[in-house]
Amino acid sequence: MEVVVLVVVIVMLLSAVAVLLFKDFLAALAAMSVVSLGLSFLFVVARAPDVAMTEAAIGAGLSSLLFALALRRLGLWRSQ
Amino acid sequence: MDILDINTILYSAAFGLMLIGIGGIVISNHLMRIIFGIVLLEAGANLLLLLSTYHEGASAPIIVDGNVPAMMADPVPQALVLTAIVIGVGILALALSLAIRVQRAYGTLDMREVRLKLEQEISAAAGIDMPSSSEKPADIGEVPVNSVVQQESGS
Numbered sequence: 001m002e003v004v005v006l007v008v009v010i011v012m013l014l015s016a017v018a019v020l021l022f023k024d025f026l027a028a029l030a031a032m033s034v035v036s037l038g039l040s041f042l043f044v045v046a047r048a049p050d051v052a053m054t055e056a057a058i059g060a061g062l063s064s065l066l067f068a069l070a071l072r073r074l075g076l077w078r079s080q
Numbered sequence: 081m082d083i084l085d086i087n088t089i090l091y092s093a094a095f096g097l098m099l100i101g102i103g104g105i106v107i108s109n110h111l112m113r114i115i116f117g118i119v120l121l122e123a124g125a126n127l128l129l130l131l132s133t134y135h136e137g138a139s140a141p142i143i144v145d146g147n148v149p150a151m152m153a154d155p156v157p158q159a160l161v162l163t164a165i166v167i168g169v170g171i172l173a174l175a176l177s178l179a180i181r182v183q184r185a186y187g188t189l190d191m192r193e194v195r196l197k198l199e200q201e202i203s204a205a206a207g208i209d210m211p212s213s214s215e216k217p218a219d220i221g222e223v224p225v226n227s228v229v230q231q232e233s234g235s
Contacts, residue, residue, distance in 0.1 A: 042090060
């Protein structure tokens with residue numbers, strides 16, 4: 001159990017660093033979604049399944065949608 | 081304080097996320113990256129708040145057939161975190177709409193250029209010369225920052 005949580009935390013922190021380092025904003029957005037999904041797993045581990053559901057739906061779903069729409073409007077929607 | 085203790089791992093995840101978020105806000109020059117940093121900081125703060133309810137061996141706060149579990153996580157901070165997640169999406173939407181307005185007004189999202197244009201605009205509206213210029217400062221040796229400002233405003 002601890003090993004699984006440790007792996008998820010490491011992946012989450014690495015993708016959080018990647019969010020700030022990627023030149024491509026779409027890739028940064030995908031890394032942001034990875035952070036949100038890892039966070040929802042950690043919420044399940046911390047015995048809060050309702051918060052985990054909300055984080056997966058809103059954090060990974062709705063805010064990614066908002067970011068994607070804003071990136072398209074700003075003209076940053078292009079992958080290299 | 082084993083490195084594989086689950087509390088240590090979860091707390092280090094929360095503090096790591098907050099640290100990366102603050103670093104992104106402080107270091108980045110692009111407005112979108114600053115917004116990404118705000119979202120990361122928010123995620124770390126939510127996790128930290130939620131971890132106050134967690135202790136080893138507790139069960140989820142769900143009551144089945146009227147049987148309250150002997151040891152369960154406190155549901156009140158969980159409800160607060162639920163609210164904070166939804167408010168976070170509201171903050172994100174406001175920040176993104178402000179970024180779109182900034183790009184329409186100034187044509188760029190680089191904060192250095194936006195700051196310069198804003199300064200020029202304010203100086204032009206007030207009818208005074210700009211207090212600072214984009215050119216390299218004259219070589220007058222090492223001086224504290226305050227004395228340079230006084231010199232320029234005095235001249």
